[in-house]
Amino acid sequence: xxxxxxxxxxxxxxxxxxxxxxxxxxxxxxxxxxxxxxxxxxxxxxxxxxxxxxxxxxxxxxxxxxxxxxxxxxxxxxxxxxxxxxxxxxxxxxxxxxxxxxxxxxxxxxxxxxxxxxxxxxxxxxxxxxxxxxxxxxxxxxxxxxxxxxxxxxxxxxxxxxxxxxxxxxxxxxxxxxxxxxxxxxxxxxxxxxxxxxxxxxxxxxxxxxxxxxxxxxxxxxxxxxxxxxxxxxxxxxxxxxxxxxxxxxxxxxxxxxxxxxxxxxxxxxxxxxxxxxxxxxxxxxxxxxxxxxxxxxxxxxxxxxxxxxxxxxxxxxxxxxxxxxxxxxxxxxxxx
Amino acid sequence: xxxxxxxxxxxxxxxxxxxxxxxxxxxxxxxxxxxxxxxxxxxxxxxxxxxxxxxxxxxxxxxxxxxxxxxxxxxxxxxxxxxxxxxxxxxxxxxxxxxxxxxxxxxxxxxxxxxxxxxxxxxxxxxxxxxxxxxxxxxxxxxxxxxxxxxxxxxxxxxxxxxxxxxxxxxxxxxxxxxxxxxxxxxxxxxxxxxxxxxxxxxxxxxxxxxxxxxxxxxxxxxxxxxxxxxxxxxxxxxxxxxxxxxxxxxxxxxxxxxxxxxxxxxxxxxxxxxxxxxxxxxxxxxxxxxxxxxxxxxxxxxxxxxxxxxxxxxxxxxxxxxxxxxxxxxxxxxxx
Numbered sequence: 001x002x003x004x005x006x007x008x009x010x011x012x013x014x015x016x017x018x019x020x021x022x023x024x025x026x027x028x029x030x031x032x033x034x035x036x037x038x039x040x041x042x043x044x045x046x047x048x049x050x051x052x053x054x055x056x057x058x059x060x061x062x063x064x065x066x067x068x069x070x071x072x073x074x075x076x077x078x079x080x081x082x083x084x085x086x087x088x089x090x091x092x093x094x095x096x097x098x099x100x101x102x103x104x105x106x107x108x109x110x111x112x113x114x115x116x117x118x119x120x121x122x123x124x125x126x127x128x129x130x131x132x133x134x135x136x137x138x139x140x141x142x143x144x145x146x147x148x149x150x151x152x153x154x155x156x157x158x159x160x161x162x163x164x165x166x167x168x169x170x171x172x173x174x175x176x177x178x179x180x181x182x183x184x185x186x187x188x189x190x191x192x193x194x195x196x197x198x199x200x201x202x203x204x205x206x207x208x209x210x211x212x213x214x215x216x217x218x219x220x221x222x223x224x225x226x227x228x229x230x231x232x233x234x235x236x237x238x239x240x241x242x243x244x245x246x247x248x249x250x251x252x253x254x255x256x257x258x259x260x261x262x263x264x265x266x267x268x269x270x271x272x273x274x275x276x277x278x279x280x281x282x283x284x285x286x287x288x289x290x291x292x293x294x295x296x297x298x299x300x301x302x303x304x305x306x307x308x309x310x311x312x313x314x315x316x317x318x319x320x321x322x323x324x325x326x327x328x329x330x331x332x333x334x335x336x337x
Numbered sequence: 338x339x340x341x342x343x344x345x346x347x348x349x350x351x352x353x354x355x356x357x358x359x360x361x362x363x364x365x366x367x368x369x370x371x372x373x374x375x376x377x378x379x380x381x382x383x384x385x386x387x388x389x390x391x392x393x394x395x396x397x398x399x400x401x402x403x404x405x406x407x408x409x410x411x412x413x414x415x416x417x418x419x420x421x422x423x424x425x426x427x428x429x430x431x432x433x434x435x436x437x438x439x440x441x442x443x444x445x446x447x448x449x450x451x452x453x454x455x456x457x458x459x460x461x462x463x464x465x466x467x468x469x470x471x472x473x474x475x476x477x478x479x480x481x482x483x484x485x486x487x488x489x490x491x492x493x494x495x496x497x498x499x500x501x502x503x504x505x506x507x508x509x510x511x512x513x514x515x516x517x518x519x520x521x522x523x524x525x526x527x528x529x530x531x532x533x534x535x536x537x538x539x540x541x542x543x544x545x546x547x548x549x550x551x552x553x554x555x556x557x558x559x560x561x562x563x564x565x566x567x568x569x570x571x572x573x574x575x576x577x578x579x580x581x582x583x584x585x586x587x588x589x590x591x592x593x594x595x596x597x598x599x600x601x602x603x604x605x606x607x608x609x610x611x612x613x614x615x616x617x618x619x620x621x622x623x624x625x626x627x628x629x630x631x632x633x634x635x636x637x638x639x640x641x642x643x644x645x646x647x648x649x650x651x652x653x654x655x656x657x658x659x660x661x662x663x664x665x666x667x668x669x670x671x672x673x674x
Binding site: 090097101137155157159161163164167171172173184187257261263264265294298299334 | 474494513637
């Protein structure tokens with residue numbers, strides 16, 4: 001099928017899909033980036049790609065039926081690596097997908113233009129076009145949740161790099177002899193400041209000093225293995241010294257990582273989001289102060305730290321924004337010929 | 338005066354100037370990026386900006402006289418921060434310049450179009466347009482000399498960032514509790530792997546262990562304060578254990594820094610240059626191997642490590658290439674109106 005926007009419906013609405021390891025969110029997105037309808041389904045990833053795709057299609061059809069008209073296009077953000085040329089999902093570990101032609105299959109099933117991109121890239125698009133990055137040509141998004149991801153806009157372009165992975169800001173090394181990371185390297189920002197890293201550091205600290213760790217351990221029902229970052233944050237807020245020490249170290253790691261990003265990319269705005277940041281909103285000010293103290297003076301001449309604006313809707317809003325941009329660009333290229 | 342290229346001479350030749358703290362290099366650059374004539378003058382920075390500018394002007398006039406025709410334009414790379422809009426040099430520490438209208442003054446004196454940019458940015462332009470980055474849309478240049486600098490091209494655009502300092506790749510943090518850097522922060526790549534950092538680490542090592550350091554110290558004529566990175570490299574090549582240990586740590590730091598850059602920017606080519614790399618050409622292979630072991634698999638799907646191609650001429654070649662690009666862009670913008 002030909003991939004092109006129906007110009008008559010271009011400014012009406014589009015569909016954004018956020019495809020994760022456990023759930024799918026499908027949403028109707030208005031032209032201005034607002035979510036009008038939103039539905040969730042399980043991704044049923046253990047049952048194989050065909051089942052997951054059927055869930056996506058059925059979710060989209062439900063929206064189409066509800067709205068009673070056709071969208072300009074469909075954008076899908078998936079937690080994995082995507083070929084930007086054809087929307088093939090090379091590898092999505094949480095879904096256990098390898099080389100899945102998601103874009104092609106959905107276009108064929110639905111008869112509508114579909115674009116697939118990485119989920120964190122989609123969230124960055126959302127923040128850039130409709131969130132805290134609106135109107136800004138140079139920004140870095142850093143999302144600190146269970147893992148750490150993000151994206152970079154520089155000179156008004158979303159960076160994609162040589163193999164479409166630019167902006168892996170969770171895997172910059174900030175402690176070259178530091179603890180192992182999920183990626184196989186050591187001392188990545190993610191290995192020191194992500195949700196999983198906070199939990200790991202807390203479990204290690206309890207093993208090292210049982211007395212200092214007693215309270216934290218009791219908060220996890222005396223089961224060290226279920227200690228989470230949320231519990232550490234709660235304990236720190238309640239004044240537990242070990243938890244506060246751990247959170248201070250996380251702050252230092254985040255500041256170091258943000259200084260690297262500011263010196264390397266020189267953004268006008270550093271946009272921070274994700275569960276860890278939302279759980280500790282005071283982090284924003286601390287990171288702002290830390291970066292202003294430690295980054296190159298010339299790199300922060302015009303610089304702001306802002307909280308991500310779209311929260312849980314960023315994925316669907318961003319996937320739709322990315323799809324619209326992709327089709328506008330393809331159209332522009334056709335018109336140039 | 339109007340800033341525009343004389344179209345009749347556009348493809349003939351241009352002038353590149355490399356303005357450093359102690360010397361000025363002025364060169365005639367052919368359209369293909371080759372240096373035809375090259376002359377050096379002292380920058381006489383202690384005598385003030387007017388004297389330095391007069392030296393640049395006299396150097397350019399000498400080239401003009403020698404060639405007997407006019408260049409398309411003049412590009413100047415200066416070791417400092419430059420306003421991209423008007424070529425004002427905000428701050429150049431080695432020259433002790435503050436807010437010097439270099440571009441304006443030279444245009445007025447010479448009646449020729451002049452563009453000023455940062456010296457490391459100029460070198461990156463040189464490598465991109467005429468050196469190891471030729472034909473490549475996504476590259477990172479890392480120059481490891483006395484300090485560490487570089488530049489980044491992503492999606493076919495040289496990144497400049499919000500205040501024209503993007504690409505300060507020497508000041509990414511790779512050891513957040515590491516040694517102080519010249520920039521005021523700690524644990525920057527420059528603080529662990531630059532020429533000055535190698536010398537500092539050697540001096541510290543000698544103080545810590547006089548026995549292990551005896552040979553290194555004797556190589557510096559028993560004057561620890563004049564121990565240089567070159568001496569450490571020489572000693573390491575000659576098999577001195579302390580020097581080899583120090584150089585191993587430098588390698589580890591460079592690998593960590595390059596992994597960060599590869600994960601963050603996802604370049605197709607990582608181009609390494611500068612005195613430290615030229616003094617230890619084996620570093621290239623070590624960094625290549627290290628990055629391939631430690632970077633994200635998806636980020637090195639298509640990836641090469643290459644030595645910088647232009648060596649000492651990169652500054653003048655790149656300044657000229659940047660100037661030509663700037664005027665072509667300005668012309669393009671005018672034609673679009």
